[in-house]
Amino acid sequence: MPGGHALLIVNRHARNGAESAAAARAALVEAGLTVAEFEAPAGMSCTEAILAGTAGGDVDRVVVGGGDGTLNGAIPGLLQVGLPLGILPLGTANDLARSLGIPLDLEAAAQVIATEAARPIDLGEVNGHRYFNVASIGFSAELAKEMKAEAKRRWGKLGYAIAAFGLLRRARPFTATLIHDGQVKRIRTIQVSVGNGKHHGGGMTVAEDARPDDGVFDVYSLEVEHWWRLVALLPWLRSGTQGRWKDVRAFRTTALELRTRRPRAVNTDGELTTHTPAVFRLHPAALRVFAPPPAA
Incomplete structure (x- = not known):
């Protein structure tokens, strides 16, 4: 009962x-x-x-x-x-x-x-700020700056679309260094997302098989040169299959560091909380949430 x-x-x-x-x-x-x-x-x-x-x-x-x-x-x-x-x-x-x-x-x-039953889920952490879903640097962090609270209340998900369309044509790649699992990669990207959960941004998916209790980060980097490529990518970003594109880097890890030439904002669960350089750590089974059992 x-x-x-x-x-x-x-x-x-x-x-x-x-x-x-x-x-x-x-x-x-x-x-x-x-x-x-x-x-x-x-x-x-x-x-x-x-x-x-x-x-x-x-x-x-x-x-x-x-x-x-x-x-x-x-x-x-x-x-x-x-x-x-x-x-x-x-x-x-x-x-x-x-x-x-x-x-x-x-x-x-x-x-x-x-x-x-309450089941354990993981937490991500970036620079001491813990999060449930996703931390991102680049496009989504800029979107979070533009998406004001009043617009969220008035327009809901439509507000994200309106703000994103206006920002999209101004988006430009930036240089970053990814350090993880003994590798150092210098990249040109529009966005890097480090996912603990599965969904983010009101309709985007980190990876189709990501789960908030799987003990790993799902990371993707949108290494596209032109904004219109993001429009073409949208269906894959929604389904979590963007890693199949040649200009999207996707991998799993439990810890990484991201550095940029100048400090860039980090968006954690929709809020701007810190800046690069960003050090990420995963905390497995960190707290319990009442939720249906995970799908087999």
Whole structure:
């Protein structure tokens, strides 16, 4: 039978957050959970909310309602309290939920939190910042700069497409050095993505067989010379088969370093968090998430 005591934290600033807070609580209660909701005051981080909300010690799981940026902000708090995470996907892209097979429907996601076992997943880390999905340097980091919060709320995934189209024609390759597994490679690229999960960018796929619990990074580098090649690549980027193209470098590893001539922003789970030089490490089975069992 479903059961458990959940701390619920909803990002009311996420695209669907404000109107979904009451529905989130109702869905969890209907699924059979006892719910303690913590409404974070303005300016309080998700990690601070987790620490404050669990101070009483009477909850056995943390449920976060929001998008990928909100979930990313919860990582330090989840690691500190050692409780499993339940995800209510209320954001724009919901890439982590899709990577884990969590339904995007609120009631169905609540059922997963109440009835499925919490399973371990990996975390990526770049320059001390841990992440669930993907860290990227290049095009997607520039896109994150241009994709303002108001545009996300107003346009949703369409906003990504609008901003990406405007940025695409200005995209130019940059020089970088990749260091991994005893190799040093100097490359010209438009984007390097280091994936822990499977999905990113509201519809892109790191690799068709990537999983957030497989113990490896899936890395790809778009080493194209002209922006129109990215347009041709789009179907492969969506399916995760871009590594079949001769001008896309794709490989797996557990650690790497990326250097650039000048500092370039690093986008982790949709937020700009650090700059190159970027040192990546993988943390296998770092925390537990309520999700359906992985496909065989």
